[in-house]
Amino acid sequence: MTDRFFISTAISYPNGKPHLGHAYELMAADAIARFMRLDGHDVFFLTGTDEHGLKMIQTAEREGVAVQALADRNSEAFRAMGRALGATNDDFIRTTEPRHYAASQAIWRRMAANGDIYLSTYKGWYSVRDEAFFDEEELTQGEGGKRLAPTGAPVEWVEEESYFFRLSAYQQKLLDLYAAHPDFIGPETRRNEVISFVSRGLHDLSISRNTFTWGVPVPDDPRHVMYVWVDALTNYITACGFPDEAAARWPYWPAGLHLVGKDIVRFHAVIWPAILMSAGLPVPRRVFAHGFLFNRGEKMSKSLGNVLDPLAMAEHYGQDAFRYFFLREIPFGQDGSYSHEAIVARLNADLANDLGNLAQRSLSMVAKNCAGRVPAKGPFSAEDEALLAAAYALPGEARAAMGDFALHAILAATWKLVADTNRYFAAQAPWALRKTDPARMETVLWVTAEVLRVIGLLTQPFMPLAAGKLLDLLAVPAGARLFAHAAAVFAIAPGTVLPEPSALFPRYVEDREGEGA
RNA sequence: GGCAGUGUAGCUCAGCUGGUUAGAGCGUGGCACUCAUAAUGCCAAGGUCGGCGGUUCGAGCCCGCCCACUGCUACCA
Numbered sequence: 001m002t003d004r005f006f007i008s009t010a011i012s013y014p015n016g017k018p019h020l021g022h023a024y025e026l027m028a029a030d031a032i033a034r035f036m037r038l039d040g041h042d043v044f045f046l047t048g049t050d051e052h053g054l055k056m057i058q059t060a061e062r063e064g065v066a067v068q069a070l071a072d073r074n075s076e077a078f079r080a081m082g083r084a085l086g087a088t089n090d091d092f093i094r095t096t097e098p099r100h101y102a103a104s105q106a107i108w109r110r111m112a113a114n115g116d117i118y119l120s121t122y123k124g125w126y127s128v129r130d131e132a133f134f135d136e137e138e139l140t141q142g143e144g145g146k147r148l149a150p151t152g153a154p155v156e157w158v159e160e161e162s163y164f165f166r167l168s169a170y171q172q173k174l175l176d177l178y179a180a181h182p183d184f185i186g187p188e189t190r191r192n193e194v195i196s197f198v199s200r201g202l203h204d205l206s207i208s209r210n211t212f213t214w215g216v217p218v219p220d221d222p223r224h225v226m227y228v229w230v231d232a233l234t235n236y237i238t239a240c241g242f243p244d245e246a247a248a249r250w251p252y253w254p255a256g257l258h259l260v261g262k263d264i265v266r267f268h269a270v271i272w273p274a275i276l277m278s279a280g281l282p283v284p285r286r287v288f289a290h291g292f293l294f295n296r297g298e299k300m301s302k303s304l305g306n307v308l309d310p311l312a313m314a315e316h317y318g319q320d321a322f323r324y325f326f327l328r329e330i331p332f333g334q335d336g337s338y339s340h341e342a343i344v345a346r347l348n349a350d351l352a353n354d355l356g357n358l359a360q361r362s363l364s365m366v367a368k369n370c371a372g373r374v375p376a377k378g379p380f381s382a383e384d385e386a387l388l389a390a391a392y393a394l395p396g397e398a399r400a401a402m403g404d405f406a407l408h409a410i411l412a413a414t415w416k417l418v419a420d421t422n423r424y425f426a427a428q429a430p431w432a433l434r435k436t437d438p439a440r441m442e443t444v445l446w447v448t449a450e451v452l453r454v455i456g457l458l459t460q461p462f463m464p465l466a467a468g469k470l471l472d473l474l475a476v477p478a479g480a481r482l483f484a485h486a487a488a489v490f491a492i493a494p495g496t497v498l499p500e501p502s503a504l505f506p507r508y509v510e511d512r513e514g515e516g517a
Numbered sequence: 518g519g520c521a522g523u524g525u526a527g528c529u530c531a532g533c534u535g536g537u538u539a540g541a542g543c544g545u546g547g548c549a550c551u552c553a554u555a556a557u558g559c560c561a562a563g564g565u566c567g568g569c570g571g572u573u574c575g576a577g578c579c580c581g582c583c584c585a586c587u588g589c590u591a592c593c594a
Binding site: 342362423504506 | 523530551555557558559589590592
């Protein structure tokens with residue numbers, strides 16, 4: 001049975017360089033993608049850039065470059081970030097690609113054929129300065145009865161021809177969808193918000209613009225380009241080969257998960273499924289929203305000067321530590337806070353001291369006392385059995401946590417096992433057994449190595465480099481690194497020659513005052 | 518304003534359908550050990566579970582009121 005799993009990040013708007021928020025979403029998605037692959041699923045992992053729209057035009061003008069050149073340059077910066085983070089996306093979609101034009105126009109035609117698209121006028125109070133429309137109630141009265149935006153900017157009444165999507169017709173169908181699939185939107189709090197939003201009623205959606213041309217032309221009406229909704233969201237099926245339903249990747253649709261920021265859940269949980277229903281296509285299985293990151297509890301902003309470059313951070317702390325920190329520290333789905341001190345604390349305590357040192361202390365004993373081979377195992381004590389049972393239970397716990405995308409919980413459970421193993425090692429004191437009962441010492445070392453093997457397997461999605469190195473140190477063959485191998489039948493074989501042990505994670509030592517990110 | 522949610526040790530958070538002395542990690546204090554990356558282990562201190570009232574044999578978990586905080590209340594990706 002083929003068990004396909006398509007996971008996507010939102011596509012990023014490349015009118016600037018990638019920031020930590022982009023990195024966080026990509027790291028999380030990558031961890032999920034790797035997890036699912038290791039758990040035996042056929043995964044298609046997509047990320048990319050959303051390159052159309054007015055902001056791109058304006059940024060390009062400001063910088064004095066062609067829009068396409070700006071898109072090319074910044075899109076490449078997002079790809080570079082992916083490489084720096086170890087992202088294993090199978091494709092990188094750009095909305096300026098021909099395949100995306102084809103898909104967007106095809107889905108538009110299907111929506112139109114279904115009677116859900118009509119031409120009308122988009123009207124409202126527009127503030128040129130804010131580049132935004134405002135509701136009547138939001139406006140305030142200025143001098144001489146002039147209407148002002150909440151920002152104090154003057155507004156003018158604008159009417160503009162636009163195509164509309166009959167979103168209002170999908171209210172009940174969406175509510176039915178949410179009711180039939182309680183985990184369609186996660187976490188719970190987002191689901192409540194979306195349901196409450198949709199319950200209040202839906203307006204039709206303006207889905208084209210005729211004031212600029214940087215976009216996908218509307219079929220049969222080249223005066224219009226598609227506005228963000230249809231254009232951006234369609235990327236997910238573009239990458240699956242739409243409209244060619246015989247394409248190699250089409251079987252990956254519908255997506256198993258759209259991972260998005262909490263600010264754009266609605267687009268993915270309301271507009272997107274409505275568009276798909278209109279086009280007669282299956283809707284994604286799940287949409288999950290992650291939270292925002294705060295620097296020492298403060299929002300990142302250019303004016304505060306606390307915007308950090310994710311590439312520099314990954315370089316500074318190391319790719320694994322960088323990934324580990326954000327996925328372990330923040331309950332996935334909630335907002336989180338980070339600081340240099342917090343990252344260093346996690347890096348040293350969890351990675352260097354707990355896991356790194358556990359591997360070092362046990363494997364160096366194996367190297368010195370077992371001729372560098374996996375030790376022999378004798379009869380198991382109750383302690384041995386208990387620890388091994390805890391290890392072999394880990395994949396199941398991890399899988400259960402992944403059901404809610406509780407990445408932090410998977411890592412917490414894994415580090416609980418690391419701590420148990422350190423306790424076990426200290427209690428068994430193999431260094432003392434060396435003189436009194438060498439056979440028992442070997443058994444203790446074998447059990448420790450076997451648990452490390454399981455830990456190595458389960459940490460691969462989160463810190464691929466270090467986990468790979470740990471498995472190398474245990475001489476685990478490349479073909480035996482799936483979660484399915486985290487079981488007794490695949491236990492590490494006594495006598496196997498092991499490489500010379502070496503440190504997994506260096507301790508982070510402050511270079512000087514004020515150093516760090 | 519309306520709707521939803523949160524408030525548990527210094528910090529970040531667990532606490533299942535209400536049931537013996539409320540937990541974890543980090544941080545703090547002390548001890549032990551020496552295999553190990555000055556790593557690890559053990560012990561301890563520390564909480565009126567936001568406040569008040571109620572239901573109950575019994576409430577952090579249920580109900581009411583109050584206080585504080587957060588999110589949503591559509592065309593910005």
